[in-house]
Amino acid sequence: DQQVKQNSPSLSVQEGRISILNCDYTNSMFDYFLWYKKYPAEGPTFLISISSIKDKNEDGRFTVFLNKSAKHLSLHIVPSQPGDSAVYFCAASHRGSTLGRLYFGRGTQLTVWP
Amino acid sequence: DAGVIQSPRHEVTEMGQEVTLRCKPISGHDYLFWYRQTMMRGLELLIYFNNNVPIDDSGMPEDRFSAKMPNASFSTLKIQPSEPRDSAVYFCASSSSGKRTDTQYFGPGTRLTVL
Numbered sequence: 001d002q003q004v005k006q007n008s009p010s011l012s013v014q015e016g017r018i019s020i021l022n023c024d025y026t027n028s029m030f031d032y033f034l035w036y037k038k039y040p041a042e043g044p045t046f047l048i049s050i051s052s053i054k055d056k057n058e059d060g061r062f063t064v065f066l067n068k069s070a071k072h073l074s075l076h077i078v079p080s081q082p083g084d085s086a087v088y089f090c091a092a093s094h095r096g097s098t099l100g101r102l103y104f105g106r107g108t109q110l111t112v113w114p
Numbered sequence: 115d116a117g118v119i120q121s122p123r124h125e126v127t128e129m130g131q132e133v134t135l136r137c138k139p140i141s142g143h144d145y146l147f148w149y150r151q152t153m154m155r156g157l158e159l160l161i162y163f164n165n166n167v168p169i170d171d172s173g174m175p176e177d178r179f180s181a182k183m184p185n186a187s188f189s190t191l192k193i194q195p196s197e198p199r200d201s202a203v204y205f206c207a208s209s210s211s212g213k214r215t216d217t218q219y220f221g222p223g224t225r226l227t228v229l
Contacts, residue, residue: 002156032215043118043205043220044157051215089157101170102218104149106156 003027004092006105013112019077021108023090026071030092034102035064035075038087047088048075080112116140118221120206126227132194135224137206138187147207147218148181148191157205163189196228 005024013019023033031052036044050057050064050073057064063076077084090105119138127133139146147162161171166183174181178197183189193200203225207218 006156036220041222043207043222045220046217049215091157101159101162103159104157106153 002105003030004090004103004105006088006090006108008108009106010109010111013080013110015082015112015114016079019075019080019084019110019112021075021077021088021090021110023073023075023105024071025073025092025103027092027094027103028071029094030103032093033064033066033073034091034093035062036089036091036104038089038107044089077110080110082112082114085110085112118206118208118219120204120221120224122224123222124225124227126229127196128229129197130195131228132192133196133200133226133228135191135204135206135226137189137191137221139189139206139208140210140219141187143208143210143219144186145209145211145216145218146183146189147209148189149205149207149220151203151205151223160191193226196226198228201226201228 003026034049035047037047038044048059048062048064050066055066066073087107087109089107091102093102121136148160149157151157160173161181163183181191203223205220205223207220209216209218
């Protein structure tokens with residue numbers, strides 16, 4: 001049972017425009033959320049995170065928004081660049097879990113074209 | 115600093131053969147994780163260790179899968195016997211402590227193909 005869902009397997013955006021990647025979760029115990037980025041032939045790398053006590057966290061061109069009532073988070077990339085083309089994984093952990101355990105979505109392939 | 119090291123990067127084997135994947139975590143990291151990535155299930159945790167002790171192996175799919183961590187700098191994931199449905203990319207990751215806010219650092223993965 002997928003507790004973290006990324007329903008869009010792919011997204012294509014023109015360079016300079018905004019990319020919005022979405023993620024839904026089902027477990028109300030989740031209170032910490034992360035986004036990882038993965039290039040081909042490499043492992044995922046940490047991008048940005050947010051705690052459930054916040055509804056927004058920003059780091060440069062990347063902003064994550066959390067809507068707890070909707071159990072939804074999104075990653076905004078503004079402006080999008082060709083180098084942002086990668087697979088983006090949403091992940092979550094909950095206060096009741098064994099330490100360190102993350103639950104990942106299936107990922108969304110972002111393609112930024114010139 | 116060297117990141118997480120995995121070997122081999124690619125493995126092609128025939129059904130029924132034993133497969134051993136290897137991982138060297140980042141020096142000083144106390145937590146080691148094994149993940150599997152497939153199209154159907156995405157990135158799923160198989161097992162993780164703290165100070166070389168398995169903590170949560172609930173994600174290990176079957177008894178055919180086993181993992182060990184004989185010391186702080188080495189871990190193996192073994193599949194015996196392998197089956198075509200085991201074909202996937204297997205990642206190893208490590209982190210410095212058990213805090214949920216700690217970043218997990220992933221290796222480049224091993225792409226396993228079972229024919």
